Amino acid sequence: MARVVVIGAGLGGLPSAYELRHILPREHQVTLISNQPKFTFIPSLPWVGLGLRSLDRIQLELANIVPQHGIEFIHDSVIAIDPKSHQIRLKDRTLDYDYAVIATGPELALDALPGLGPEGGYTQSICNPHHALLAHEAWEKFLQQPGPIVVGAAPGASCFGPAYEFALLAHQVLKRKGLRDSSKYRSHNYVPITFVTSEPYAGHLGISGMGNSRWLIRKFLADREIDLMENTAISQFEPEAVHLVDGRIIPSKYTMVLPPFRGPRFLREVPGLTDAKGFVPVLPSYRHPKFDSIYAVGVVTQLKPIEQTPIPIGVPKVGLMTEEMTLSVAHNIALELGVISGYQIKPTLQAVCFADFGNTGALFLADPLLPDTEGNRHRAITYKGAWVSWIKSAFEKYFLTKMRLGWTIPWFERWAFRAIGLPLVEPIQTDTSLEVIHPIP
Template sequence: MAEVVVIGAGLSGTLMAYELLPQLGKDDRLSVISQGALYHFVPSNPWVAVGWRRRDEIEIDLEKVMKRKNIRLLVQGAKRVYPTENRVELGDGTSVGYDYLVVATGPELAFDEIPGLGPQGHTQSVCHVDHASHAREAFDRLAANPGPVVIGAVQGASCFGPAYEFLFILETELRRRKLRDQVPMTFVTSEPYIGHLGLDGVGDTKGLLESEMRAKHVKWITNARVNAVEAGKMLVEELAEDGSVRKTHELPFAYSMMLPAFRGVEAVRGIDGLTNPRGFVVVDKHQRNPAFPNIFAVGVCVAIPPIGATAVPVGVPKTGFMIESMVTATAMNIGALLKGREPTTQPTWNAICLADFGDSGVAFLAQPQIPPRNVNWSAKGEWVHYAKVAFEKYFLRKMRRGESEPFYERFVLDKLNIAKIKEVRTGT
């Protein structure tokens, strides 16, 4: 009998559990450690923040699903991993032993690295549904008393798509309320250029996003380092390519949403051989940790080096499709180990993204996600918005049923068939 444990029950952890089940023997046991029993669909958080969704519409009770699938769900959360002892200490002081461990915790949100940043300070966030609900209350106050808005992502951030999404979703809602003319908007980002996305761009994301901002009268500051946030004011340095300060900005705001930098969670951070200095789990080409070969990692908690040097630190995003490839490879590799074989499956690390802008959007396809690429394509259109809405419904329906499948791949490639769209548009 093998004890297989997954830490985390977000996108990567939940999918990991579903895909592991078919790999297990009849006497093996699968446990998932989670902070509570509710899963929420993170890509919908920007919609929650402007009132287009209620939080209960994007939440799933994992206790019911896991019980139906005979997966043990431990809702105490993980306090600390002890790799040399093959055990995880839980939040209530008890411990769970494992033969194989998958770290799928997602990140810790490093709001504390910048004074005044985050929901406990002076800016909003869409990283968690709790934050998005708080952001909705702040948005209602903005609508009642319009003023300047600052949206973006700070130094060290590795997730830029939701910042662009929220910028344009907020802009769309302000236009619908006939308030846009009273709300100057500025986008502040650590990226070296608009549309970099931590990926050195995909297709013409630079041109597409800059064009969208110009059309919507949004100003932007790139190579931005946020030094502090005060009530109603953000202090920003704009750096030159050599790292020197090119310009300083004091940006007034009535509302701000800034994505923070990420770091590894406390349960694994600082464990020699397991994580890097930032606390992200080090893995090989099979998603396996070299120092502790019975530990795997998937999702945002995985250590990936930056694409290249930038004036302001910029991380690499882990998109849903990329995470799915990590999950599938890890499930197959643990399955191989359980059968006495060595891991051989490698994730593709391709990226497919649908970025909703409220009434339009941008889609991109990067194969692989890290350049140079075999496919490097992006496109803009109203169809992206409707595709994102359709995918949300599709994904939540499948998750509530506990079905294990590569959601992004099946939906985007089979239903929208972006690869064929590219062929038609380019003639290749």
């Protein structure tokens, strides 16, 4: 019997545990460790921050759903991991494992800039449930005495979509309150919005753009009279001001800036396990290149950009990519255990993203996520329309239903992706042939 431990119960961890349980016989134990008692559908947090969605609507109690699917659930924090001795240390005990899947998600690097973050700083964040609630509390106070708003992303940030969503949703909320009338009719309580991004240009998204995303995002912002400052580095924050590296100061009574990500401390403390930022390097199979017992999925994996930008930024790992990683990791661990035979597989790293912008939305499809060295992809498509917002709401409900039922990507969803030419995984190709792994006798 083997014990496979999944660390983290977010968009990568919970589906990984489900997929492992689905593919592995019950003689093998699957354990899920989470320092949070609830699963949260992270893409909906911009709504939570602006009071457009209650947090409990997008959360599930892990203790209620995980054990009923044959998975051991441990609500605890991981203090340390030792890949050499195959041990994970929690607060009160130590677990032995045969394989560990690291799916922790990111740690927010709030010490990257002075004044960054809602606790001990002067900015809001929508990167985790706690911060989204704090952002909503600050938003309600802001509405009592409104003033200038700054939304954006700090140098080193890698997830830009939620910042655009927040800025455009905030415009829509304020417009309904009469605080964002057109310039011709501006009153004394008009709320200016400034979007500051470390991207080389708006719509770059950390992936060299996606279709016509550059022009689409610029038009969305311009049509709503949101001032755009692209390729701009923030240096620090004060209670009602955002300081830029070039010396300019932007007044702000409400500031929502996405911070850089890094891997959790307990990973960074293990020699050779992560890169300098705490991200886990992986082979195409998503196994660690040095520690055979370690796999990783989601934001915590290392994904290097293909270009150097004037201001350092990271590469996003979106939800569909993470699900592709979970399929690959579960399959490849099953191969190692001799449960199945065949080829190792890898994720195709395609991205499909829905963004709600208030009275409209945008769908982005990148196949694959990162272009080749010449800037080309198989496909890069963007669509816009109110229907995108409806689809995002429907997908939220669908994904939460999957997590209740113990599904990762059911057969009909895989069939749908294949039908539109998006295979989620593919065999790993070596220099000469496909590497086949047979069951252990």
